[in-house]
Amino acid sequence: MSSEAVVLEQSKKRAISKRKLRKRKELLKLTAIRIFILIVTLSIWQFASGRLIDKFWISSPTDVMQAMYKWTISGELFFHLSITMQETILGFVFGALAGGFVGFLLGRWTYGAKIFEPFIMSLYSLPKIALAPLFILWFGIGIDMKIILAAVTVFFLVFINTYAGVRNVDKEMLENIRIMGASESQITFKVVFPSALTWIMVGLRTSVPYALIGAVVGEITASNRGVGYLIQYSAGQYDTGGTFAALIVLMVFSVALNYIITTVIEKRFMRWKTEN
Template sequence: MSEQQAMSEAASRSSIASTRAGGGPGLIGAKALQWLAKLLPGIALLVCWQWASGRLIKEIYVSKPTAVAARLYELFASGEIYPHLWITGQELVLGYVIGVSGGVFAGYALGRSPRLARIFEPYVMAFYGVPKIALAPLFIIWFGIGIGSKVALASIMVFFLVFYNVFAGVRSVDRELVNLTLVMGANQRQLTYHVFLPAAAPFVMLGMRLAIPYSVIGVIVGEFTSSMQGLGLFIHEASSTYDPAGVFAGIVILLGFVTFANLVAGAIERRLLRWRTLSGSGPIDA
């Protein structure tokens, strides 16, 4: 092989490797366009908001993006917001973890046992119909005005979303597949790890992602009702003092919480459910 042919082959291999790694110029351009398409509506909204504030709507009602940005900078620079972030962060994490854990366990148990499902499903359905926000005063009586009442409210709101998704996932497993696996000599442990959990995994991840904003709602409602610290209290106090920039600053921080949590959940989902792509079910759109 001549030196020129060897160089040409090496360049070709390098180009193929670059394309597979996602570094091709066409792929980069497509990703840039996707990001631009996602950002444009938000940018347009901010521009319209900035223009309309003080012209079409009084600034005291809606503030404006530049004022909100200045308020955010002030909050973080002074350190005023950090105690609120710490309390709300603890409540969100604890409420979410407890709610997801309980929902997965209960959903799997009732999904695997038709007898348990017949006994407990009517009670679960009845309790699910109760507006969870109405439980906030009761939780304050039980757990006080500290983080316990907010964790309880967030856990309840997360629990039902995860429970019903896991329950549906386990119940959706093909009975013939279960019988075939048992005929092949699988025990209950193998049946759980090789049949039921893979089948329920997409439902679990869906429930976990849907539960993220509901955990935030539970925590903030609890903080609105009664709290000593937290973003909900901060937003409530800003509203009471006619500080729309402070209200929107708190909302922006909450949006940051939800966005970050969704990104983490999406990354976990793509990693855990990679087998769906390999089996031809298509990739998970996160």
């Protein structure tokens, strides 16, 4: 290897190291700011509770922590959270697979899209919470109903993004590739799918909280298990601290699930994407 090549390689390594160091510093800075905002918010909440606003309405961080501690010691938290996790994850997986498949199929099948798109969009316009009573009638109040409700909610979000991603592939580029002799399977898996993958990932990220919403709405509507049940039960007992505790558990779970989607799945399928 020539001396110029060695110098160039060393320069590239130094540039990469500097970029990584800069990103690490930026992450630490953002983390510090977020922790500061969280501490200030909790401090204001604790101070206002019972002094500026009645505890009955906003509870307090200490009451919320006590409720979480009680649920953790008794095992209630892990039991109910595991039910909600199962409903959310299964609903997300089934809904994402179905939405991705139908969106990709109709995106490639123009005539079929003209036939079915009005029906799908009319169903999408329905508030999903309005389907809960009907799903209870059809599937009962067991875990199946919550999974299906979550899956239906996720389906439409993933479908719309997948369909839009497939339809937005450059038509001129597709024609040029066909002229060069590419088969439809090669076009589908080597051109259309990679081009639409960014849209699909946006749909998956967007649908994560909605999968949780579908599961929790089902639990609140009719259930004796799950974090949604804890919210309903705590609110029925006028336990504001317990209600806030259950909401915070849902927030943490949603953030963790979204982190898995964005870091594990996206990096696995979008390794080619250049990081900013």
